[in-house]
Amino acid sequence: MPDESSGVRRYAGARVRVGGGRARLCPAAAPGPDMVAGQFSVLSPGTERRHLAGEGRDAGYMTLGRAKESAGWVLAPVPHGAAFDPTCPGAVTAPPGMAPNLAALARFQQMACLGLDRASAVRLDDAVVVGSGPVALGCALELHRRGATNLRVVTTRRHPSIGRAPGVTCVPLAQAGRGHLVIDAAGAPQRAAGLTAAGGVLGLLATPTAEDTLPALQAHRGGWTVVGMHELAPVDEGVYQAAFSTVAAWLADHLDPALAGAWCRTIPGRLAPELFGLLDTPRRPTEPVLLLDWRTS
Template sequence: MYGEQPVRPYTGARVHVGGGRARLLVGAAPGVGMVAGRFSVISPGTERRHLAGTDREAGYMTLGRVSEAAGWVLAPVPHGAAFDPACPGAVTAPPGMDPGMVGLARFQQMACLGLDRVPTDDLRDVVVVGSGPVALGCVLELYRRGATGIRVVTGRRHAAIGRAPGVICVPPEDAGRGRLVIDAAGVPASAATLTAPGGTLGLLGTPADGDALGALQVHRAGWSVVGVHELAPAAEGAYQAAFTTACHWLTGHLDPTLAALWCRTLPGDKAPELFALLDGPGRPAEPVLLLDWRTA
């Protein structure tokens, strides 16, 4: 995404990762036509991959806006960077949404785009693997589409996703098999064991490079395996349309107390400490984490 643009549509990244650690960078004033990055969204899986790789600017999605009355613009640029609001992949939220709800809509948008490619005629037998922000966005989108009794497979006790409408949290050993299984954790081999013969396995979470499903296993089980990556080819305007759909549904249907339960905002200067916790038991319980760069 942003790392592949020939001309960078941003300036002043605020977090750099390398050697398994994150450090703060000095911000930069927005250039002509750019907006300041005020908040940024943490994607734990993405951040962990960045930490394990070579030196780079870290980031997933940053929020800014062209005026106080306008809706937030969410752009795929590094944490806290100033950016061109018209850069590739940017989407705009309706005015009045708070940053946490915008971050939550971002994860539901992923599932909205991905599930359009998955057969969902029968939503009565659905299993979702994972309990992080990708899984949370997925179960919200499944519920919006009519699913109930969604079995969420997680080893976390008292996972926050358990408060989502239509969700039943179960440990892996009690999950059983589903006709539709969505891997939202990037563990396709584990998700495959939960897929009923003749069922569909959707890969929403990003697997590790080199992860594989056995072709013979897929062949004999009669599975349909569908890549559910949000950036797979789609009609022009589909990216913004999916985000708008998620925003309107969340603001019209979600209990605001749930959004408060699921979303947590930390000062941007706490980014190094937060990154150090992403793989450990001290990671915040809230699935949707944001960094506030307004005073950092």
């Protein structure tokens, strides 16, 4: 997105505009000086659905590009397919040779890594994640990396692919019980709050709406710790890249390649309007991580 503090535009040529319930394609822009072309971009379904219903705006926030073929992918917080400055705030670089879908999965896991670093003394043996999309998948993987072996994932989907993540058991809301660590990865903070045990930690990983509220009296009496886990919350210099490098290396060493295929799908960028039209329907792709390929679009 534009760097508001300096007035410098960090990207050019967003490929998708949304608003009024529809998405439309836009032409590519030639990269400006010191910019790289956006070759892939990643959907965040909850955010995309909210923006679809609003006024016209550039869509997306995670685009991949690189300066040369031998370099690692740079993932930048800019709209779908835009050319961008690889040094823009919030950009991270994947190890050379890492596939774009694995880099995207690592980026979702990075969100949970940074958020959990803000939640001290959490009990990983009694954790609940609300949601089964890409944010929830990244969170489940990060909890497993940290030692969780039995994780309840609350979802309304039948046979969600997140159920193949290590240690995950998918349950409906009525069967979830309470947990000492509950993480909202679906933008449903009230639902997550209802699952938080006394003395527990409630983590807000997905972005809520401006109208969402939390039960303050229940949090007060229950002695909860509520942790904001926004991915771009302030951190010391170098922490953002270090978190990404840590989870990317872990995924490269531990993830079964077959699972990457089950969790990630790449779709030609020219089909973006059709894909956006499916996000709120039963025909939405089952893979949590959806990439748009802009190289030939």
